[in-house]
Amino acid sequence: MTEELIRALLRDQHPDLAAFPLRHAATGWDNQLWRLGGDLAVRLPYATERASDLLVKEHRWLPSLASRLPLPVPTPVRLGVPSERFPKHWTVVSWVPGTPADRAPVTCADAAVALGAFLTALHREAPADALTNSDRGLPLATFTPALPTAPLRAIWADALAAPAWSGPPVWLHGDLHPANVVTTDGTLSGVLDFGELCGGDPATDLAAAWVLLPDASRLFTAYATDDATIRRARGWAVLSASRLVSIGEAGPPGGKPTWAVAGRAALARLQA
Template sequence: MHDDGIDVREDVVRAMIADQFPAWASEPVQRIASDGTVNTIFRIGDEAAARFLIRRRTVDAAREVLKREAEASQRFADQSTVPAPRPIAIGEPAEGYPLPWAVQTWIPGTIAPIEFEGSADFSHDLAGLITALRATDTRGKVFEGHNRGGDIRDHDEWVEECFKNSEDLLDVPHLRRLWAHFRDLPRTSADVMSHGDLQPLNVLVSDGRLAGVLDTGGFAPADPALDTMSAWYLLGDDSRAIFRELLNCDDLEWERSKAWSFQQCLGAIWYYVDSNPVMYRMGRLALDRIVANTRI
């Protein structure tokens, strides 16, 4: 998927676990099939999971990421209304894998299908989770970094790159008109604590209900509309209306939720069209929902 990708071999992972965490040496280790784009996941027995970064960076940079994610994941799990991973340990680089790696608790459940449309009950679950996350103290911090959740206009350059790479895939002239609308939406609300990426690959379901949340290491202050964008990835028209009412989203927050979703799924479409069909499909579905619900 990435030019700077790292091949994570199962035999190497088994050896690293046995060497660095002898208590798990006899536990079965199984690679988890995943369409994620940041980590490769291995299950250790019934209780733990190891996460290996799949893009190259320095050892110090990787360690800093893992420490930051561990702290954020612990806070998320403390506040979440559904099960979420808790950090256990950070492993060290070894022969065959050049970076530190993370171990966390295993959360059972089934990844939400890409075409998931939720239900009234799921809408209540999702809104309840986001409400609980928003109630978490930001500790005086605000959004920082270059990802989604700050100033929408900071993403102009990226969106322009997406447009240039999407000429043969999408109706780019119409999408440019949408972006002109989205990028000028004002920001009036204060930052709240946010998961930041509530989309199907990070959501576990059971019997149609929200059963767990994954990839919680980005839990941090951001635009409230950032988690509201889950409406465009996880809900159909009817369940989305219920979700909006439960969160009491005004028109501005609702439009900004489209903007953040637009920025993300526009990139997923061209970047993963050949290398990750699931990410591509997820981006297309969310974009189609946004386009169908935006009159410009």
């Protein structure tokens, strides 16, 4: 991606934004992010075939959810459509300030209160036409992770044995790991990348208690739930942290070393 390409796309489809200052901000798993002016960003599919569809999904659902969420999120404000210049959908979203938590981890205890409030607001019953996800919000028995230690295998077995979610599917972020939240002064200041947004078991998101926070127990003071859901959440945390380690250790061009560090830290917390 180049600044010239993005300016041309803006001139073609959103000319009122085309003169704003523009600079590259980050390259994620699916998209590139370019800062646009003071309070906007452009997200463009970059590395995966699915990225365009995920941006369309965010544009469809996230604006209606964002108004009730107590932390800033990158709310889509414009949609770019495929063209001769660029054959995929792209979006303009609100800019969320902060540093990704894989580079500036959560250190403040009050982050658990912020995350609990965020998840309480998000985890409402999803509408009948909400999207499902083949990799999130499902029964844990769907997955067969290779776990290297006896404590992790015990946590996984206990999560599998926990009663299944019996309530309706609730809205899930689906991908609450350190690269998808930002921090300021050690506490949560925003939540990014809703590409995995779907309906399902809230335990999927509650894995963030171990994946994001230095003390998992504090989240469950701020977020009321039952013991079975906490047990399933521990299983989801094992799965999420293991994926972070695997991706982080993959090596270039796909590897993200800071993800491996975050994943190993989460696995250590789970086994403590």
